[in-house]
Amino acid sequence: MALFRRRPAYGKPGEWYYCLKHHKVEEGPECPAKDRLGPYPSRTEARHALELADKRNKSWQQDPRWNDPDADPDADPDTGSTAE
Numbered sequence: 349m350a351l352f353r354r355r356p357a358y359g360k361p362g363e364w365y366y367c368l369k370h371h372k373v374e375e376g377p378e379c380p381a382k383d384r385l386g387p388y389p390s391r392t393e394a395r396h397a398l399e400l401a402d403k404r405n406k407s408w409q410q411d412p413r414w415n416d417p418d419a420d421p422d423a424d425p426d427t428g429s430t431a432e
């Protein structure tokens with residue numbers, strides 16, 4: 349009897365993921381969610397997961413709502429005003 353059991357990975361067959369641990373595209377629940385990006389609707393989209401993540405990160409870094417040191421953390425991101 350094994351002392352530790354492998355926890356099941358969650359996902360569905362037909363969903364595609366990019367595994368950060370193995371650096372490969374996988375279908376369905378092969379690796380734990382903490383090691384995956386996805387799900388993606390196709391193998392091709394999963395293959396480009398790192399490029400998509402990089403593009404999104406750059407976009408968020410340029411967004412003043414996420415990167416403005418002078419911003420009021422309680423301000424509404426759409427109006428810039430605070431509710432009092």
